[in-house]
Amino acid sequence: RLSRELLGVVGVRLTLLYSTAVFLAREAFRRACLSGGAERSWAATINLLWLTVPLGVFWSVSLGFVWLHFLEVPDPSVVPHYRAAVVAFGLSAVVELLGEPFWVLAQAHLFVRLKVIAESLSVVTKCILTVILVILYPQWGLYIFSLAQLLYTSVLVLCYVVYFAKFLGSPEATKKSFPVPTMKALLPNLMEDKTFLNWKEVRLTWSFFKQSFLKQILTEGEAGFLFLPIEESFYVFFTQVLERGKNVKDQKQDDVAVAANVLELLLKLVLLIGLTIAVFGYAFSQLALDIYGGSTLSSGTGPDLLRCYSLYVLFLAVNGVTECFTFALMCKEEVDRYNFVMLALSFTFLCSSYFLTRWHGSVGFILANCLNMGIRIAHSIHYIYGYFKESSYRPLTGLFPSPFLILAYVVSGGITVCSEAFFCCDKGWTARLIHISIGALCFAATTITMFCTETKLVHFVRSQFLSQYMKKGT
Numbered sequence: 253r254l255s256r257e258l259l260g261v262v263g264v265r266l267t268l269l270y271s272t273a274v275f276l277a278r279e280a281f282r283r284a285c286l287s288g289g290a291e292r293s294w295a296a297t298i299n300l301l302w303l304t305v306p307l308g309v310f311w312s313v314s315l316g317f318v319w320l321h322f323l324e325v326p327d328p329s330v331v332p333h334y335r336a337a338v339v340a341f342g343l344s345a346v347v348e349l350l351g352e353p354f355w356v357l358a359q360a361h362l363f364v365r366l367k368v369i370a371e372s373l374s375v376v377t378k379c380i381l382t383v384i385l386v387i388l389y390p391q392w393g394l395y396i397f398s399l400a401q402l403l404y405t406s407v408l409v410l411c412y413v414v415y416f417a418k419f420l421g422s423p424e425a426t427k428k429s430f431p432v433p434t435m436k437a438l439l440p441n442l443m444e445d446k447t448f449l450n451w452k453e454v455r456l457t458w459s460f461f462k463q464s465f466l467k468q469i470l471t472e473g474e475a476g477f478l479f480l481p482i483e484e485s486f487y488v489f490f491t492q493v494l495e496r497g498k499n500v501k502d503q504k505q506d507d508v509a510v511a512a513n514v515l516e517l518l519l520k521l522v523l524l525i526g527l528t529i530a531v532f533g534y535a536f537s538q539l540a541l542d543i544y545g546g547s548t549l550s551s552g553t554g555p556d557l558l559r560c561y562s563l564y565v566l567f568l569a570v571n572g573v574t575e576c577f578t579f580a581l582m583c584k585e586e587v588d589r590y591n592f593v594m595l596a597l598s599f600t601f602l603c604s605s606y607f608l609t610r611w612h613g614s615v616g617f618i619l620a621n622c623l624n625m626g627i628r629i630a631h632s633i634h635y636i637y638g639y640f641k642e643s644s645y646r647p648l649t650g651l652f653p654s655p656f657l658i659l660a661y662v663v664s665g666g667i668t669v670c671s672e673a674f675f676c677c678d679k680g681w682t683a684r685l686i687h688i689s690i691g692a693l694c695f696a697a698t699t700i701t702m703f704c705t706e707t708k709l710v711h712f713v714r715s716q717f718l719s720q721y722m723k724k725g726t
Contacts, residue, residue: 497583519650526566533562
């Protein structure tokens with residue numbers, strides 16, 4: 253039987269080691285290399301992307317040293333094989349970075365199905381191996397999750413390698429005039445009469461690296477990856493539809509119209525997702541914790557923490573999309589200026605965290621994160637407003653739902669809060685089921701109101717907006 257302490261080490265400490273190493277090694281490269289135009293030299297871009305591997309080795313070793321020598325090492329009798337697990341999770345980060353050139357090439361050419369299959373297959377194989385080892389060899393402890401993590405990253409990279417090994421040189425690739433002819437071209441190579449690296453991309457990468465370092469270390473923490481799939485997909489979309497560093501008048505106006513429409517609907521989509529989580533999360537946090545962990549979790553500060561986190565998700569959702577658009581359009585100089593803004597935001601975050609944590613403990617820390625995200629959203633909104641000011645498009649209207657829908661959220665929130673007060677959570681399962689039923693009815697009423705008032709958004713989602721608009725961007 254696996255202990256809660258062991259699962260906690262895997263879910264928090266080891267996962268944080270892996271995600272931080274990967275993020276710091278590749279995030280800046282992804283943002284810079286996905287911004288190139290059609291006339292780019294893919295050979296130079298691929299050379300740049302391979303630098304993520306030695307950078308990943310550096311971060312894995314550095315963070316692993318911190319994890320082993322500066323953080324408290326768990327009791328070996330409770331959490332066995334911790335040192336080996338730190339090495340394995342660091343190694344898994346490096347393995348995943350071996351597939352970075354393939355991932356960027358696939359994203360830039362909109363191989364969405366490849367990404368879905370690769371990630372799904374790697375997750376499934378990881379889960380299967382974990383279950384088998386937990387059942388057969390529970391005494392292995394962290395070895396189980398270390399092997400599963402290494403399998404996950406290996407399968408993920410292998411899927412991309414196998415796909416491109418079959419695709420490159422095929423009639424389909426020739427028909428599409430794919431810019432990379434062979435697998436050999438996906439390896440680092442010196443080019444005659446050409447520079448080894450595209451120095452414009454290098455400078456942009458450095459600007460984004462300074463920004464990503466600040467975001468990961470000082471402001472974002474553990475929750476930054478919640479809306480990452482949306483951010484990744486639409487970052488690629490905006491970089492392909494609009495040209496980085498050009499104002500709205502110098503862009504193709506048809507592309508501006510498409511980008512503005514997508515941004516407006518995407519803002520509304522994530523806003524409604526966030527509002528739904530915030531409104532219903534408030535009234536059902538205590539019940540969720542009571543079902544999950546009993547009165548131990550639901551009677552303390554747990555419900556207040558989860559309620560505040562539900563609000564934080566709303567800020568995360570909006571910030572992800574606004575920054576996605578902003579970073580896709582900023583030139584290198586604007587990115588550098590924004591890095592100074594991030595530094596100031598980091599100082600503000602640290603100060604607000606200190607005072608709010610002293611005032612209200614862990615809840616105060618989440619509120620400090622909300623404040624930080626709110627300031628970042630305001631900065632991005634200011635950029636978006638300025639960008640579209642000289643055009644006829646106003647995509648920020650996506651942040652204003654229908655008044656009837658707002659009323660539905662307010663009424664649903666009020667009813668569910670009253671229901672929680674009357675029926676949750678120490679009055680037995682009958683009362684809990686009544687509370688759940690009331691919440692389900694309010695959710696259904698809110699959803700129906702959404703379908704009736706936000707018809708444009710509903711059509712946008714139904715028509716598989718991602719693939720349809722991506723085609724217009726290529």
